[in-house]
Amino acid sequence: MSTILGIPVPVILGQLTLGLVNGSFYALLSLGLAVIFGLMGVVNFAHGAFYTLGAFAALLGLQHLGINYWVALLLAPLAVGLLGVLVERLLLRHLYGLDPLYGLLLTFGLALIVEGSLHQVFGASGQSYPVPESLSGALNLHFMFLPLYRAWVILASVVVCFSTWFVIERTRLGATLRAATENAPLLQAFGVNVPLLVAATYGGGVALAALAGVLASPVVLVNSHMGTELVIVVFAVVVIGGMGSILGAIVSGLVLGVVEGFTKVIYPEASNIVVFVIMALVLILRPAGLFGRE
Amino acid sequence: MNELSRWTLALGAATFVAASSHAAHAADSVVIGDIDDMSGVYADVEGAGGVEAINMAIADFGGTVLGRKITVLSADHQNKPDIGASKFREWADQQGVNLVLGGSNTGVSIAMAKVAAVKKVPFIVIGAGGASLTNEDCTAYSVHYVYDTTALANGTATAMVNAGNKTWFYLTADYAFGTQLQDAAAKVVEAHGGRNLGAVRVPLGAADFSSFLLQAQASGAQVLGLANAGTDFSNSLKAANEFGITRTMKPAALLAFLTDIHSLGLKTAQGLYLTTAWYWDLDEQTRAFAGRFFARIKRQPTMDQAGAYSATLTYLKAVKAAATTDADRVMAQLKKEKINDMFTQGGYIRADGAMIHQMYVMQVKTPQESKYPWDYYKVVRKMSGEEAFGPLTGRCPLAPK
Numbered sequence: 001m002s003t004i005l006g007i008p009v010p011v012i013l014g015q016l017t018l019g020l021v022n023g024s025f026y027a028l029l030s031l032g033l034a035v036i037f038g039l040m041g042v043v044n045f046a047h048g049a050f051y052t053l054g055a056f057a058a059l060l061g062l063q064h065l066g067i068n069y070w071v072a073l074l075l076a077p078l079a080v081g082l083l084g085v086l087v088e089r090l091l092l093r094h095l096y097g098l099d100p101l102y103g104l105l106l107t108f109g110l111a112l113i114v115e116g117s118l119h120q121v122f123g124a125s126g127q128s129y130p131v132p133e134s135l136s137g138a139l140n141l142h143f144m145f146l147p148l149y150r151a152w153v154i155l156a157s158v159v160v161c162f163s164t165w166f167v168i169e170r171t172r173l174g175a176t177l178r179a180a181t182e183n184a185p186l187l188q189a190f191g192v193n194v195p196l197l198v199a200a201t202y203g204g205g206v207a208l209a210a211l212a213g214v215l216a217s218p219v220v221l222v223n224s225h226m227g228t229e230l231v232i233v234v235f236a237v238v239v240i241g242g243m244g245s246i247l248g249a250i251v252s253g254l255v256l257g258v259v260e261g262f263t264k265v266i267y268p269e270a271s272n273i274v275v276f277v278i279m280a281l282v283l284i285l286r287p288a289g290l291f292g293r294e
Numbered sequence: 295m296n297e298l299s300r301w302t303l304a305l306g307a308a309t310f311v312a313a314s315s316h317a318a319h320a321a322d323s324v325v326i327g328d329i330d331d332m333s334g335v336y337a338d339v340e341g342a343g344g345v346e347a348i349n350m351a352i353a354d355f356g357g358t359v360l361g362r363k364i365t366v367l368s369a370d371h372q373n374k375p376d377i378g379a380s381k382f383r384e385w386a387d388q389q390g391v392n393l394v395l396g397g398s399n400t401g402v403s404i405a406m407a408k409v410a411a412v413k414k415v416p417f418i419v420i421g422a423g424g425a426s427l428t429n430e431d432c433t434a435y436s437v438h439y440v441y442d443t444t445a446l447a448n449g450t451a452t453a454m455v456n457a458g459n460k461t462w463f464y465l466t467a468d469y470a471f472g473t474q475l476q477d478a479a480a481k482v483v484e485a486h487g488g489r490n491l492g493a494v495r496v497p498l499g500a501a502d503f504s505s506f507l508l509q510a511q512a513s514g515a516q517v518l519g520l521a522n523a524g525t526d527f528s529n530s531l532k533a534a535n536e537f538g539i540t541r542t543m544k545p546a547a548l549l550a551f552l553t554d555i556h557s558l559g560l561k562t563a564q565g566l567y568l569t570t571a572w573y574w575d576l577d578e579q580t581r582a583f584a585g586r587f588f589a590r591i592k593r594q595p596t597m598d599q600a601g602a603y604s605a606t607l608t609y610l611k612a613v614k615a616a617a618t619t620d621a622d623r624v625m626a627q628l629k630k631e632k633i634n635d636m637f638t639q640g641g642y643i644r645a646d647g648a649m650i651h652q653m654y655v656m657q658v659k660t661p662q663e664s665k666y667p668w669d670y671y672k673v674v675r676k677m678s679g680e681e682a683f684g685p686l687t688g689r690c691p692l693a694p695k
Contacts, residue, residue, distance in 0.1 A: 011508070011512065014508050015505055015508075018502070018504050018505050018508070019505075021502075021504070022501065022502050025501075116333075119333060119337070123337070123338045124333075124334065124335055124336070124337035124338045124341070125338040125339075125524075125525075125528075125553045125554065125556070125557045126525060126528065126557045127557060128532070128557060128558060128559050128562065131536070138537075138538060144508065145537065145538050147536045147537060147538075149536070150504075150536075219502075219532075219533075219536075220501070220502075220529050220532070221525060221528050221529055221532065221557055221558075223525065225334070225335070229499050229501065230501055233501075261505055264505035264506060264509075265505065265509065268494050268495055268496060268497075268506065268509075269468055269495050269497065271496075271497060271500070271505075272497035272499075272500065273497075
């Protein structure tokens with residue numbers, strides 16, 4: 001069997017593929033964070049809670065209303081996104097112009113409330129969401145069997161991530177959004193409804209988190225603390241990519257998923273800290289992040 | 295005086311009143327404290343259900359002992375040893391606590407056992423698994439009641455090796471409990487002529503287990519030994535199914551609770567071997583307790599919740615028999631009596647603090663075999679207490695070999 005650095009090639013290919021699956025989740029989540037931070041300057045600590053809410057929306061929709069996976073993929077992000085708009089209108093907007101710490105504290109508090117409430121109602125042990133029938137097989141990649149569902153996660157994430165990037169960086173709507181962050185009063189003078197735009201941005205970022213939650217629900221048990229640990233890693237990913245850089249969030253999400261995958265083979269005990277080690281190195285060598293502007 | 299300082303004063307006064315009223319009723323009542331994970335990953339295994347079980351035991355006992363009212367305190371240790379230990383110390387100093395029951399998490403229980411020894415307060419470990427609690431970390435005041443890593447390994451690993459599954463690879467949670475569990479299982483596997491092909495140490499609370507599972511599969515071992523618990527156990531088994539690992543390897547749950555199987559569903563968990571101290575559907579007595587518990591909590595009790603009930607009753611009976619709450623005399627009484635209730639028949643507390651009782655090797659039913667809600671296990675083998683917990687090791691100074 002051929003090897004690279006003493007590791008068999010099939011193992012390397014296998015970990016590469018699995019790393020991309022995990023990287024897809026990182027990319028989707030860090031993208032939402034980067035959009036919210038880049039366009040609004042808000043450090044959204046409630047991101048993990050919205051991810052959890054997305055998964056719960058899918059689960060409860062299936063259990064109580066018979067909403068299938070594909071419809072949930074659309075409805076859950078929409079519902080959670082609307083909740084995000086509400087949060088922005090009722091709470092967050094009062095904090096603009098203040099120290100960003102206030103936004104951080106508010107969203108952190110929200111996250112605790114959401115997680116605590118879900119824990120109170122549904123308990124700690126979690127529930128299973130079935131893999132949709134049409135995606136329940138496995139692909140034979142010769143070096144490994146890849147469950148069809150995981151392949152779908154990569155595809156869905158890449159498509160969504162790059163569409164989002166395209167909308168923000170390459171369309172008129174995106175240009176308007178970016179203008180709103182550069183000079184809101186001027187844009188408002190042109191007759192653009194800036195507050196609506198900002199609310200929609202927060203809703204959109206939150207909807208991305210919820211989408212990641214729906215995508216994750218057949219993979220892991222749906223429970224109240226599923227977003228808590230994940231979001232800490234995702235924050236590191238955003239810092240590495242460059243706070244607020246859309247492309248940076250996507251690329252570093254995918255790459256770090258792969259790096260973490262290899263760590264799991266080479267030195268498994270370090271797999272939960274490798275991202276933070278890289279973050280520390282990036283902060284020392286390139287404080288604005290890999291894709292950030294100085 | 296401004297608004298803020300007025301509030302601070304009022305709050306301070308209220309705290310003072312609350313604290314002194316506690317101290318007052320501590321003198322004329324018997325205080326039982328429960329320190330457990332109430333909000334984290336193990337909260338469903340014992341948690342609020344455990345407190346309910348303790349209250350049920352007190353009510354069944356009559357609500358008083360030696361003519362004194364029995365009161366219950368409970369606290370969340372958040373899986374942090376320092377919180378568990380300081381709560382224990384606070385209750386011992388300020389509330390006159392007579393018995394502390396400890397919930398899940400070996401690390402926290404070890405810290406609490408040290409306080410028990412210093413404060414001379416009986417401490418019954420319910421939900422933690424580490425066998426070190428009755429070995430290196432044993433104290434004259436601690437009892438390990440429900441299960442330990444030795445008994446789990448003796449159950450599941452013995453049953454599987456004897457069925458011809460000789461080669462093992464472990465997926466191990468990277469902390470005290472996981473490594474103790476893996477070591478115990480590895481010893482049993484070797485003792486029965488099996489071989490340990492390797493292990494991968496997985497950080498606690500990993501988001502994804504598929505990488506580790508592929509490594510396990512690459513080892514070519516027949517058995518996937520899952521030396522983890524709670525959400526980690528459930529997520530690793532779920533991924534093992536998804537990646538088809540379970541087609542080439544037999545998963546062995548070194549610790550699984552009823553709530554884990556309930557979360558996973560029988561379609562995923564079917565065929566799994568596991569070891570448990572207690573199951574709600576064993577006989578008339580267990581079903582009767584489970585029925586009463588279910589009416590309150592809307593879930594069937596886990597072995598830990600049943601254990602919390604039994605331990606509370608056992609303690610109260612010992613207090614009654616010794617006619618005192620004096621810790622040394624109650625401990626002596628506890629180690630003298632046989633325990634007969636819905637949890638165990640003929641169980642007893644050994645010199646090292648281990649409660650020696652029957653354990654059951656179970657196999658999870660297939661969806662077709664399961665006839666009613668929560669009908670999850672069939673008994674593969676019933677082990678005697680001596681077989682499950684093994685002989686004294688001599689590592690606890692209180693109990694030489």
